[in-house]
Amino acid sequence: MKEIDFNEFGIGWRLVLAGLLGTALGMPAIPFYTIGVFAPIFAEEFGWSFAIIFGGLSLLAGAILIVGPFFATLIDKFGARLVASVSLPCLGLSYMTLAASNGSIEQYYLSWLAIAIFGLGATPVVFTRVINNAFEERRGLALGIALSGAGLFAFVVKPLAQLLIETGGWRVAILVIGALPIFIACPMVLWGFARLPSKNASTELAMNEVSDGMTAREAFQSRYFWILAIVFVPMSLAIAAPLPNIENILRSLSLSPSEIVQLASLVGIAAVVGRLLGGILVDRFWAPAVGTVILTLGAVSCLILSLGQVNFPMACIAIILLGLTSGVEFDLMAYLVARYLGMRSYATTYATLYGIFVVGAFVGPSLFGYAFDSTGTYSGLLKACALLLVAGAATILLLGPYPNRKIQAFA
Numbered sequence: 001m002k003e004i005d006f007n008e009f010g011i012g013w014r015l016v017l018a019g020l021l022g023t024a025l026g027m028p029a030i031p032f033y034t035i036g037v038f039a040p041i042f043a044e045e046f047g048w049s050f051a052i053i054f055g056g057l058s059l060l061a062g063a064i065l066i067v068g069p070f071f072a073t074l075i076d077k078f079g080a081r082l083v084a085s086v087s088l089p090c091l092g093l094s095y096m097t098l099a100a101s102n103g104s105i106e107q108y109y110l111s112w113l114a115i116a117i118f119g120l121g122a123t124p125v126v127f128t129r130v131i132n133n134a135f136e137e138r139r140g141l142a143l144g145i146a147l148s149g150a151g152l153f154a155f156v157v158k159p160l161a162q163l164l165i166e167t168g169g170w171r172v173a174i175l176v177i178g179a180l181p182i183f184i185a186c187p188m189v190l191w192g193f194a195r196l197p198s199k200n201a202s203t204e205l206a207m208n209e210v211s212d213g214m215t216a217r218e219a220f221q222s223r224y225f226w227i228l229a230i231v232f233v234p235m236s237l238a239i240a241a242p243l244p245n246i247e248n249i250l251r252s253l254s255l256s257p258s259e260i261v262q263l264a265s266l267v268g269i270a271a272v273v274g275r276l277l278g279g280i281l282v283d284r285f286w287a288p289a290v291g292t293v294i295l296t297l298g299a300v301s302c303l304i305l306s307l308g309q310v311n312f313p314m315a316c317i318a319i320i321l322l323g324l325t326s327g328v329e330f331d332l333m334a335y336l337v338a339r340y341l342g343m344r345s346y347a348t349t350y351a352t353l354y355g356i357f358v359v360g361a362f363v364g365p366s367l368f369g370y371a372f373d374s375t376g377t378y379s380g381l382l383k384a385c386a387l388l389l390v391a392g393a394a395t396i397l398l399l400g401p402y403p404n405r406k407i408q409a410f411a
Helices: 009-024 029-046 050-078 080-100 105-118 124-134 139-147 149-168 170-192 201-206 216-221 223-240 243-252 257-284 287-305 312-340 346-375 379-399
Strands: none
Touching: 009 124, 009 139, 009 149, 009 170, 029 050, 029 080, 029 105, 029 149, 029 170, 029 243, 029 346, 050 080, 050 105, 050 124, 050 243, 050 346, 080 105, 080 124, 080 170, 124 139, 124 312, 124 346, 139 149, 139 257, 139 312, 149 170, 149 257, 149 312, 216 223, 216 346, 223 287, 223 312, 223 346, 223 379, 243 257, 243 312, 243 346, 257 287, 257 312, 287 312, 287 379, 312 346, 312 379, 346 379
């Protein structure tokens, strides 16, 4: 444990604020936290199965895994500000095309493919790169604040979408949500990242950052990279996959509609708390130990949700634990990549791990949907998720002590 101050925020607060809104209204938050709201509507109106509906997330996973690492080179070439400010409006427009869904599965998946490709410049890869370059002593907290945007969005968007659906219909709701990255996130990124140079992202913030750490080739050959990959694949499946299905999971536990709405919104609050708490803890304690504790709490949550029937207080505990665990995922990954692999090839290494992560996060919801379509319950998968989280909690400790390298963030 160490005592640290907040002086870095005096210089980097604009970056953190822009990163917060960028992650809240970027990818994967926009599609990931809204598909659960529209899935029952699509199922009823078009007769689609939940597996087909959540299959759109699988397209996102494939695009991020295959194209994501190459897209990271655009950050190096053109800078984070330009890449994010172009991608956010394109993401919003692509999302809006879902409002034109007419029962054609091909058209539906084409919309998801556009979301996946045009949203690649508005992922946490861009925003965490900027934060990691700007912060050292308070890196964990800065990442936690910036990445808490996704949790805030999850908390706000579900009741907002429900209100829009009731007043204007689901197509209007999609159009309004799609407008958010265009008219809110993009202007904020242009303002917050104004001090960043348009090219040569390694000199962002005009700081004399030491190009420490491994090259991409060295990173891919290191045990650190593969331990992180082994940990985050099951973590993504076990934590991120249940979230888009959370309304239906709660419904299967015989909870009332009003209780389901309250609990689904609670996920976002818990995720924000998890982001901030996780950031504070990794700044003060050994990050793998923090990860072990958080993953274990997530396993407890999955076990509770796997029960056939749960009362409201128990469901509330499970949702809070699930939200806390989901809140730590991206910032823990970003922090560990920076600490163990360094910043020299951060965009490439983090983009690759992020792509691996979203395979579980985006394919998992479709797997959950298929399981429910086939068996009418989520119990078996949730128990498997609990086992995966326990395994991940043990594996992350194999990272060992932080590499002994000198890191300089500010001149």
